[in-house]
Amino acid sequence: MSYPRPTSHPYPFTAIVGQEEMKLCLLLNVVDPRIGGVMIMGHRGTGKSTAVRALAEVLPKITRLAGDPFNRAPADVPPQDPLLALVGITERPQQAEKIPVPVVDLPLGATEDRVCGTIDIEAALTMGIKRFQPGLLAQANRGFLYIDEVNLLEDHLVDLLLDVAASGWNVVEREGISVRHPARFVLVGSGNPEEGELRPQLLDRFGLHARILTITDIGQRIEIVRRRRAYDADPAAFTRQWQPQQRALQRQIVAAQKRLPQVTLPDEVLLFAAELCMVLNVDGHRGELTLARAACALAALDARTQATIDDVCRVAVPALRHRLRRDPLETTDAGDKVMQALTDLLARHNHRPLEAVSALTPT
Amino acid sequence: MVAVPSALPFTRIVGLEAARQALLLLVVNPALAGAAIAAKAGSGKSTLVRALAALLPADSPFVELPLNITEDRLIGGLDWEATLVKGVPVVEPGVLARAHGGILYVDNANRLDATITATLAEVLSSGVVRVEREGLSTVQPARFVLIATYDPDEGDLPITLLDRLGLLVPLAEEGDANVRAEVVRRHIYPDGEADETAILRGLIQAAHERLPQVHISDDQMTALMQTALALGVEGNRADVFAVEAAVASAALAGRDAVDDADLRLAVQFVLLPRATQSPADAQPSTPQLPMAPHPSSADAGPHDSPTAGERPLQELLLAAVQTVLPPHLLDLPFAERRRGRRGSRGQTLNARRGRFVRAVMGDPHTDHIALLPTLMAAAPWQRLRQPQGTTRIQVRRDDLRMKRYRDKAGTLYIFVVDASGSMAINRMREAKGAALRLLQDAYVHRDQVALIAFRGQNAQVLLPPSQSVERARRELDILPTGGGTPLASALLTAWQLAQQARQRGVANITLVLMTDGRANVGLQAPAGDRQRLRDEVQRLATRLRADAIHALVLDTQVNYLSRSEAAQLAQWLGGRYVYLPNARAEQIAQALATASVSS
Numbered sequence: 001m002s003y004p005r006p007t008s009h010p011y012p013f014t015a016i017v018g019q020e021e022m023k024l025c026l027l028l029n030v031v032d033p034r035i036g037g038v039m040i041m042g043h044r045g046t047g048k049s050t051a052v053r054a055l056a057e058v059l060p061k062i063t064r065l066a067g068d069p070f071n072r073a074p075a076d077v078p079p080q081d082p083l084l085a086l087v088g089i090t091e092r093p094q095q096a097e098k099i100p101v102p103v104v105d106l107p108l109g110a111t112e113d114r115v116c117g118t119i120d121i122e123a124a125l126t127m128g129i130k131r132f133q134p135g136l137l138a139q140a141n142r143g144f145l146y147i148d149e150v151n152l153l154e155d156h157l158v159d160l161l162l163d164v165a166a167s168g169w170n171v172v173e174r175e176g177i178s179v180r181h182p183a184r185f186v187l188v189g190s191g192n193p194e195e196g197e198l199r200p201q202l203l204d205r206f207g208l209h210a211r212i213l214t215i216t217d218i219g220q221r222i223e224i225v226r227r228r229r230a231y232d233a234d235p236a237a238f239t240r241q242w243q244p245q246q247r248a249l250q251r252q253i254v255a256a257q258k259r260l261p262q263v264t265l266p267d268e269v270l271l272f273a274a275e276l277c278m279v280l281n282v283d284g285h286r287g288e289l290t291l292a293r294a295a296c297a298l299a300a301l302d303a304r305t306q307a308t309i310d311d312v313c314r315v316a317v318p319a320l321r322h323r324l325r326r327d328p329l330e331t332t333d334a335g336d337k338v339m340q341a342l343t344d345l346l347a348r349h350n351h352r353p354l355e356a357v358s359a360l361t362p363t
Numbered sequence: 364m365v366a367v368p369s370a371l372p373f374t375r376i377v378g379l380e381a382a383r384q385a386l387l388l389l390v391v392n393p394a395l396a397g398a399a400i401a402a403k404a405g406s407g408k409s410t411l412v413r414a415l416a417a418l419l420p421a422d423s424p425f426v427e428l429p430l431n432i433t434e435d436r437l438i439g440g441l442d443w444e445a446t447l448v449k450g451v452p453v454v455e456p457g458v459l460a461r462a463h464g465g466i467l468y469v470d471n472a473n474r475l476d477a478t479i480t481a482t483l484a485e486v487l488s489s490g491v492v493r494v495e496r497e498g499l500s501t502v503q504p505a506r507f508v509l510i511a512t513y514d515p516d517e518g519d520l521p522i523t524l525l526d527r528l529g530l531l532v533p534l535a536e537e538g539d540a541n542v543r544a545e546v547v548r549r550h551i552y553p554d555g556e557a558d559e560t561a562i563l564r565g566l567i568q569a570a571h572e573r574l575p576q577v578h579i580s581d582d583q584m585t586a587l588m589q590t591a592l593a594l595g596v597e598g599n600r601a602d603v604f605a606v607e608a609a610v611a612s613a614a615l616a617g618r619d620a621v622d623d624a625d626l627r628l629a630v631q632f633v634l635l636p637r638a639t640q641s642p643a644d645a646q647p648s649t650p651q652l653p654m655a656p657h658p659s660s661a662d663a664g665p666h667d668s669p670t671a672g673e674r675p676l677q678e679l680l681l682a683a684v685q686t687v688l689p690p691h692l693l694d695l696p697f698a699e700r701r702r703g704r705r706g707s708r709g710q711t712l713n714a715r716r717g718r719f720v721r722a723v724m725g726d727p728h729t730d731h732i733a734l735l736p737t738l739m740a741a742a743p744w745q746r747l748r749q750p751q752g753t754t755r756i757q758v759r760r761d762d763l764r765m766k767r768y769r770d771k772a773g774t775l776y777i778f779v780v781d782a783s784g785s786m787a788i789n790r791m792r793e794a795k796g797a798a799l800r801l802l803q804d805a806y807v808h809r810d811q812v813a814l815i816a817f818r819g820q821n822a823q824v825l826l827p828p829s830q831s832v833e834r835a836r837r838e839l840d841i842l843p844t845g846g847g848t849p850l851a852s853a854l855l856t857a858w859q860l861a862q863q864a865r866q867r868g869v870a871n872i873t874l875v876l877m878t879d880g881r882a883n884v885g886l887q888a889p890a891g892d893r894q895r896l897r898d899e900v901q902r903l904a905t906r907l908r909a910d911a912i913h914a915l916v917l918d919t920q921v922n923y924l925s926r927s928e929a930a931q932l933a934q935w936l937g938g939r940y941v942y943l944p945n946a947r948a949e950q951i952a953q954a955l956a957t958a959s960v961s962s
Contacts, residue, residue, distance in 0.1 A: 044526040045600025049488065107493045108481050109434050112724060114495040121441075121743045126450050128746045136495060149523075152481045174761050192523075214598050221588045222581060225602045232394060233575065 009235040013054035014245035017224045018215045022051055024298075025210040025318050029186045030059060031256045031297040035290060036207030037165065037187035039150070039322070046212045047224075048190040052103065052146045058249045059101040060257075062142055066093040069134040070181050071102060071141045083181055086132040088123065102143030104136050104185075106161075108152055115157065116172050117179065132179050137161075137170040140185040150189035150202075161187060162205050207290050208315075209322035211335060256300040263296040265307045272309050272349065276316060279341045282323045290319045309349070313342055313357045373414040373560065379407060385530040385632050386415050389508055390466075391570040392611035395529030395604060396487055397509035399472070399520055402534065408512040409470045415510075416466065418564050424465035426507075428458055430474050437479060439494050439503065443739055454501055459483075459492045462507040472511035473518045480521045483509065487527040529604035531636035570614040577610045579621040590630055595640035605633040723765055736764035774871040775811045775828055775864045777857050781878035781919065782818035783848040790877050790919055791816065791844060796948025797875075798826070799835055811869065813860055814838075817853035819846035820884060824856060828864055850882035850932075851896070854903035861912050873913040874936070875951070879920035880929030904935035914938025915954060 016023065025038040040048050065074045069087055074096045077084070081092055106115070117135035124130065136145070145161065147153060164170050170183040189206065203209065215221055231238040239246075273291040280287075295311035302311075321334040343354045373383070382400045389398050402408040416425035428437075439457030446453045459467070459482075469475065475483075486492055492505040509527075513520055515534050525531060587605045612625035741762040748757040780794040798812045812835060814826040826838045853876075861872045888895035907914065914936035918929035921944045933940035941954045 043598045044522070045598030047599070105493065107495055108478060108485060109438055110495040114500065119744070121446075122452050124743050124747050130747065148485065149481055152478065214596075216592060218585055218588050218592070221591075221599060221602055222584050224599050225584060225588075225606050228603050229606065 009239040010057060011050050011054050011231055011235075012239055012242040012246055013051065013058045014249055015227050015231070015238075015242050016047055016051055016054065017220050017227065018217075019047060019051065019212050021318060022048070022210040022212050024315075025208045026051065026055055026188070027253070027301060028208065028294050028297040028315065029188075030055070030253055031260055031300055032293055033184070033186045035186075035293045035297065036205070037189070038208040038210055038318070039203060039206040040188070040190040040210045040212065041193050042190075042210075042212030043214050044192055046214060048212065049146075049148050052144070052188050052190070053105065055144065056100050056103040058246055058253065060250060060254045061098040062101055063096050063098055064142075066095045066097045068093075070138045071099070071143070072182065076182075083132075083179070086177065086179060087134060088120070088131045102140055102185075104140040104143065104145050106136060106145060106147045106153075108149060110136065110157075112157060112160070113174075115160070116170060117181075118172070118174060119177065130177055132172070132177055134181070135170075137164055137183040137185075138181055141181075141183050143185055144188055145185045146188045146190075148190050149192070151191045158202060162202065166205070203322040204286065206322070208294065208318040210318050211321070252301065252303075255303065256297070259303070259305060260297065260300045262305050263299050263307060264305065265292055265296055269295065269307055269309055269312060272345070273312050276312070276341060276345055277320070279345060280320060280324055280338065282320060283325070287320055287323050291315065294319050309346075309351055310357050313346070313354060316342055373411065373418055373563065379411055381631075382408065382411060382532045384628070385532050386412070386510070387567065387615060388608055388611040388628075388632070389510070389530055390415065390418065390567055391615050392574060392607050393506070393508050394607045395508070395611065397511065397528035398530040398532065399525055399528045400510070400512045400532045401515045402512060402532075403516070404514045412468050412470075412510050412512060417560055418567060419465065420568075422464070424462055424507075426458055426462040426465065426467050428467055428469040430469070430471060432458065432479065434478065434482070435496065437482060438492055438496065439501075440496050441499055443742065447742060452499060454494065454499060454503075456503060457492065457494075459486050459505045459507075460503040463503075463505050465507055466510060467507045468510045468512075470512050471514070471517070472524070473513040473515075473520050475521075475524075477521065480524050484523045484527045525637075526598065526600065529608060530632040532632065533636050566615070570611070570617070573614040573617070573619070574610065576619050577613045577621065578619060579606055579610055579613075583609070583621055583626060587626060587629060587634070591634050591637075594634055594638035596634055596637045597639065601633055601637055605629040608633050724761070724763065733764045737762050740764055774873055775813065775861070775869045777828075777860055777872065777874050778812065778814040779822075779853050779857050779874060779876045779878070780814065780816050781848060781850075781853075782816040782844045783846050788844050793948045793951060794875075794877055795835075797951035800948060800952045811864075815853055815856050815860070817849050817856075818844060819849070820852075821849050822853040822856040824860065828860065828869070847884040847890075848878075848882050849884035849886075850878065850880070851886045851888075851899040851903055852884070853878075854900065854907065855886065858903065858907055858910070858912075861907070861910065871913070873915065874907065874938070875915050875917065876929075876932070876936075877917045877919055877951075878929060878932075879918060880916070880932040881920075900932065901935050904932060908935065908937040916940050917951060917954065918942045919944060 013023070022038075022040050022042075025040070029035050029038055040052075042048060062071070063073060064071045065077045067089065068077065068084070070083060077092060079092060084090075084092055113135070115136050117138055118133055120131035120133040145165070147158075147161070150158065164183050165185060165187040168182060168184040170179075170181055172179045187206065215224065227238075270288075270292060273288050273295070276291070277287040282288075291312055292307075294315035295307040298311045298315055299305070299307040317335045317338045320338050324334045324337060339354065346352070346354055346357075379400075379402060382398075382402065385398045385400070389395050400408055400412075413425075419425065435457070437457050437459060439455055439460055442453045442455035445455070486505050487509060490504065490506045492503045494501045494503070511520060511524065511528065519525075584602075584606060587609070588602055591601055591605065606629070608629040609621045609625040612628045613619070613621045616625075737758060738756070741756060741758045744759075744762070745756065748759075776798070778794050778798050780791055782791055794814065798814055811828045811830050812826065813824065813828040814835075815822050816825050817823070826835055829835055857874055861874075864872060882896045882900050884890060885892070885896045885899050888899050914933065915938055916929050916933035916936065918940065920929060920942075930940050939954075943950055943954065
């Protein structure tokens with residue numbers, strides 16, 4: 001038996017067939033990390049992990065201080081930096097370097113000390129000194145942290161990750177060392193609803209909630225298999241073939257990130273978002289906030305500087321479906337409920353109907 | 364753990380034809396990822412798998428995964444002895460990394476721990492083991508095919524795992540007497556088969572080399588995928604497996620093009636066992652939600668749709684499939700799961716009882732200390748902590764490791780008792796007796812009991828989930844009875860209680876409903892509207908069923924001839940129905956005991 005060797009060419013993001021909701025949710029978070037991450041729930045074998053792992057390749061590189069294990073931008077590292085000293089780097093490097101946006105994969109079975117960072121065992125053994133060995137949270141700073149099968153991760157670890165993701169800081173106290181380092185990342189979780197529902201408190205803390213289903217279109221399915229086999233046969237050639245699409249998407253992302261601060265949200269659009277949340281009985285204000293941010297990010301992706309009601313409609317389902325109160329008498333899916341509310345609301349506002357909005361193809 | 368070559372060569376093992384065929388496809392085409400083989404104990408399944416090792420090239424490892432493996436042995440970790448001797452962290456590869464380039468074999472795979480299964484699934488799809496433990500951070504290659512055998516009488520494989528394995532071999536029908544005789548004969552005279560093994564090894568090698576040239580047409584792929592749709596196969600991973608299986612089958616037969624026989628084999632091993640519906644009642648599947656297409660969705664790839672000429676092949680395939688349909692198609696794990704009756708919910712990680720699976724940092728006041736992991740955690744720091752050269756081991760608070768166990772979580776029994784009407788006093792008394800009886804055994808099973816009574820306008824939680832016999836006795840002293848029958852309200856209250864319990868980690872929930880099933884007070888439905896009253900009850904019952912809440916309906920209708928309603932309710936709930944017009948506490952407890960065994 002011979003196996004393909006582990007490859008340095010991940011499957012290209014642009015070669016993923018279908019699953020538009022998931023891809024859109026990921027891209028919105030790329031444009032504006034404040035959206036607060038995404039939870040992807042769906043059938044097995046629908047390409048959840050592939051999509052997340054493919055993300056790094058289409059993201060523009062970031063600049064960090066050369067060799068900084070916390071991925072900080074040079075401007076964020078003072079001349080006498082305590083964090084560098086803790087990891088054993090005595091002199092602050094002068095130069096900067098470009099690195100791919102980190103997409104850190106949290107494996108099941110990772111221990112808490114590796115997630116948060118701990119004392120460097122090697123330094124303790126060989127030199128008898130205390131040094132901090134940064135963990136996965138440091139590696140994920142300014143990038144993405146991906147947890148596959150969130151429902152199988154221990155609760156306390158999930159809580160810890162959500163806390164860090166919300167505050168942007170990781171604090172470790174161990175062996176008399178006290179470390180506080182930046183850990184700003186977009187949390188991406190995935191899971192299968194049949195493995196057990198997630199705690200609602202947990203769901204609510206993800207900005208967006210994408211649902212994916214098995215693709216039923218035969219043409220698309222054949223295309224999936226064909227691309228998968230072509231990739232498995234020769235990953236390098238396959239990724240080369242998709243280079244143009246990858247570059248185009250990357251340019252689009254760079255432009256959107258640059259445009260985002262200029263995107264405005266007219267009052268009538270904000271009111272529409274608020275009204276939608278009211279109709280759907282969404283508790284708190286996270287619903288409106290996420291809707292607003294996601295709509296602006298979508299406008300930026302679309303090369304516009306003003307978010308519209310259409311934008312709100314296009315992000316409403318993933319932004320709200322996990323925030324509805326669960327009613328056992330209700331047999332309709334939460335996403336369908338959001339769509340129903342949208343349809344009614346659009347009619348009341350004399351706006352074009354939802355089908356027309358969904359059919360909009362961005363420029 | 365490399366297996367001793369089996370005494371019996373692969374070619375000489377009789378029976379298990381399907382399993383043998385699947386294993387050959389797997390070694391020819393590792394893109395199939397693995398095989399799951401269901402067979403009874405003593406059928407020779409493990410002998411067959413071990414015999415496969417002899418057909419592999421000499422440098423391919425064959426590694427067996429023991430069931431009681433700990434996480435660190437599976438994934439790998441710090442080799443403490445070498446680390447302390449050499450003074451630098453030394454990684455000891457786990458079982459997964461050692462299987463790289465070969466076969467990993469698990470017998471009785473249905474008894475694997477949930478986290479181990481999840482890790483296996485992850486490594487199967489990524490091809491690498493990532494070690495992020497105890498201050499180590501490494502990535503090791505781990506590409507292997509996984510062979511899992513199990514006896515379905517002892518439970519099915521978790522779906523997470525089944526899903527990642529290309530070939531699934533369901534339980535075969537019992538072989539006839541001739542085959543059985545041949546099994547024995549060949550065990551008695553096992554010799555003279557060395558060249559058969561050599562020939563087969565050559566065949567596998569040749570097929571493996573032919574693989575890249577084997578062609579499968581678009582029509583053939585369409586036929587496979589339409590079959591997958593008709594069978595309600597979930598996810599798109601099965602498509603890839605089906606195509607790889609057909610290609611492997613052609614390669615093994617020495618052909619450069621896939622033919623109908625190859626497709627049939629692919630359907631048999633890949634698609635059929637994943638069926639969630641029988642092709643006869645195939646209906647249009649759930650359409651994709653209309654979603655905003657994202658800006659770059661202008662895919663370059665062609666999306667050719669099937670043309671008219673492809674239909675016959677698919678029909679041919681389905682027709683062929685009908686003849687080999689397993690008799691209990693929808694009892695296979697994928698279909699069972701679809702009905703919401705299974706889950707990995709029965710297990711929880713906890714600090715007090717069950718099987719010790721891992722050590723974590725924690726609070727020594729509430730948890731049990733794991734001594735060995737604690738000492739190991741303290742070891743590297745000794746030099747740092749005792750510069751003067753004292754020899755006493757210094758253990759600090761940070762080193763303390765607590766035991767985490769995995770066990771079967773207890774069950775919450777929710778008694779839902781109809782307190783309306785004239786017979787209510789009797790019903791309530793016996794329900795109370797049964798609840799108390801259950802609680803007396805609760806300490807052993809860690810079970811809890813709750814009691815909801817319904818009468819008048821709504822249902823009321825008389826006893827919230829509790830393990831305390833004393834409390835139950837006290838709370839159940841006052842039992843109001845009489846009035847209307849708000850069945851829907853009772854089901855809703857039970858569902859809410861179940862949701863709360865799930866959030867606290869109670870996984871198994873059983874509803875014990877004592878009623879005649881006749882609702883006359885609704886949630887929203889007006890009192891006289893029988894149809895709407897019925898609809899409410901049905902919808903709630905269906906929801907309870909979808910949430911995998913077990914149910915037992917004890918029909919208390921005294922009139923034997925008009926007892927259809929409780930039976931209907933039991934059917935909606937997917938639960939058991941027992942006719943107990945004058946239920947006694949002992950009878951209830953007994954009905955519960957048998958229901959738990961059969962669920």
